[in-house]
Amino acid sequence: MQRPHHSSSRPTFSPARAAAVFAGAVVAGTVYASGWERNAFTLRRHTVPLLAPGSAPLTILHISDLHMMPGQRRKQQFLSDLASLEPDLVLNTGDNLSSERAVPSVVQALGPLLGRPGAFVFGSNDYYAPVPKNPLSYLGIGAKKHSSTPLPWRDLRAAFTERGWVDATHRRAEIAVDGRRVLVAGVDDPHIGRDRYDEIAGPAGPAFDLRIGLAHSPEPRVLDRFDADGYDLAVAGHTHGGQLCLPTGAIITNCGIDRSRVQGLSAWGRDLVLHVSAGLGTSPYVPVRTFCRPEATLLQLVAVPGGGGEGSGVPVTPHREKVPLPA
Numbered sequence: 001m002q003r004p005h006h007s008s009s010r011p012t013f014s015p016a017r018a019a020a021v022f023a024g025a026v027v028a029g030t031v032y033a034s035g036w037e038r039n040a041f042t043l044r045r046h047t048v049p050l051l052a053p054g055s056a057p058l059t060i061l062h063i064s065d066l067h068m069m070p071g072q073r074r075k076q077q078f079l080s081d082l083a084s085l086e087p088d089l090v091l092n093t094g095d096n097l098s099s100e101r102a103v104p105s106v107v108q109a110l111g112p113l114l115g116r117p118g119a120f121v122f123g124s125n126d127y128y129a130p131v132p133k134n135p136l137s138y139l140g141i142g143a144k145k146h147s148s149t150p151l152p153w154r155d156l157r158a159a160f161t162e163r164g165w166v167d168a169t170h171r172r173a174e175i176a177v178d179g180r181r182v183l184v185a186g187v188d189d190p191h192i193g194r195d196r197y198d199e200i201a202g203p204a205g206p207a208f209d210l211r212i213g214l215a216h217s218p219e220p221r222v223l224d225r226f227d228a229d230g231y232d233l234a235v236a237g238h239t240h241g242g243q244l245c246l247p248t249g250a251i252i253t254n255c256g257i258d259r260s261r262v263q264g265l266s267a268w269g270r271d272l273v274l275h276v277s278a279g280l281g282t283s284p285y286v287p288v289r290t291f292c293r294p295e296a297t298l299l300q301l302v303a304v305p306g307g308g309g310e311g312s313g314v315p316v317t318p319h320r321e322k323v324p325l326p327a
Contacts, residue, residue, distance in 0.1 A: 038282055038289040041078040043085075044297045046265055049304045050232055050273060051210065058178060058210070060299040061087035061113070064237025065095040065279025067125060068102040068109070075280060075294075076109035082296055083112040088178045090116050090165070093237040093277065094123030094189065094216035097151045098130055098284050107159045114163035117177050121169050121186040123216035123238060125283075126153045132285045168214050170199040181207065185231075186214035190222050191238060191255060197225050204230040210301070218276050220256045227269030233301075234274050239263065241278025245291040263292070275299060 051058065061082060068075065090113050096106050107114070129149040157167060166173045168186030175182045183204055188194035195215065204211040210233070213226035218236035226234045241263035242250025250262040260266070261276060268274040280294045 037291075037293060038287055039074050040293045041075065041280060042293045042295050043082070044264075044295050045300065046275075046297065047300045047302055048233075048265065048273060050301045051303045053303050053306070055180075055209070055303045056178075057303075058089070058180065058301045059085070059087045060089045060091060060301065061085060062091045062093070062235050062275060062277050062297045062299060063280065064093040064216075064235075064277040065123070065240060065281050066106060066109075067095055067098040067130070067279075067281025067283060068106045069099050069284060070101050070105050072105070072281075076105060078280070078296075079109035079113075080111050085298055087113075087116060087298065089175070089182065090118035091184075091212070091214060091235050092118065092120040092160075092165075093214055093235055094121050095125040095237060095279070095281070096122075096156060097126055097153070098281065100129065100151055103152055103155050103159065106156065114160065114165060117175050117182075118160075118165035119168045119173070119175065119184040119186070119212075119214060120160055120165055121167075121188065121214045121216055122153060122157075123189045124192045125151070126156060127151060127189075130283045130285060170196055172200050174208070177210075180209040183208040183211045184214060185212075187222055189216040190219040191217035195219070195222055197222060201225065202229060213272075217255045218257050218261070218274065223257075223268050223272065223274060227272035231272060233299075234268065234272055235277070236274070237277045237279050239276055239278065240282065240289075241276075241292040241295075243282060243286070243289055243292055245289075247291055250292070 063079070066075070066079070097103065127150065128147040129151055131147040161167055166175060166184060168184045169188050170186070172183060172185040175184055185200045187197055187200070211231045213231040213234040215222050215234070215236050217238040223234055238255055239253050239262045242252060242259070244251065250259045253259055253262045261274065263276055263278045266274050275297065277297055278292055278295045280296060282289060
């Protein structure tokens with residue numbers, strides 16, 4: 001007797017179905033990166049042992065890379081809400097604008113924060129409007145395109161300084177912060193070669209309770225000089241934390257630092273603490289983020305235990321090696 005023939009019922013995975021699955025994944029990823037994550041604003045907090053023994057804590061709000069466009073109400077509301085933190089000092093490391101019409105949006109969003117002690121430097125996207133760029137240029141393939149379309153940076157500078165913030169561009173200035181003497185000094189954007197550190201060069205000096213260096217882009221040549229001149233803390237932005245990251249971390253930094261320092265705290269050189277902000281915005285031509293939420297950071301500076309030196313909690317390391325600071 002002939003056995004009945006059973007046909008295979010296993011599903012076939014055709015090239016057309018594979019293409020459809022891939023296309024669906026791309027669409028879902030794009031919706032996530034552009035619709036959710038780039039608007040998932042977060043506040044990060046770090047405690048840093050940096051002040052003299054016995055000092056009361058001091059809080060610093062670090063914001064960067066707003067890349068503001070008119071109508072970005074969610075971002076503007078997040079910035080406005082930061083005023084409730086009542087930081088002792090606000091530091092802004094540039095790239096505030098992505099449109100010639102964005103100055104009112106930035107000033108209104110910062111609101112009461114402009115009434116607190118603050119200092120700032122600008123980045124390229126305060127001076128020039130963003131332009132579409134070849135994404136391969138960030139990997140060193142092809143030339144990067146730079147904009148020459150001016151933005152109203154003078155209006156933004158006037159709005160900041162009229163409210164009391166210090167323009168630290170190529171300037172050393174003392175700010176009174178909660179009864180402490182704080183030295184701030186900064187350079188213009190190193191990423192586009194506008195930095196002239198010689199204009200602020202020299203020992204930061206022991207007369208201050210805290211010495212802070214500002215730069216938009218955390219270029220090693222600038223960080224090395226802040227460290228050599230005795231600054232305690234350097235703050236920068238520009239990297240967007242890598243912006244398009246993998247679960248394992250950043251792919252690029254878009255500057256001279258290594259990928260391990262693309263975001264957050266690390267030690268640099270012998271005595272400098274570096275904080276790099278992942279920023280709050282993106283270029284309007286690449287409005288996506290993956291595994292890298294937009295952020296502002298509240299740094300709580302506290303007293304170094306035990307009188308500094310080897311027990312200070314701030315590691316002494318070669319500047320190419322990352323050693324995280326204690327939480």
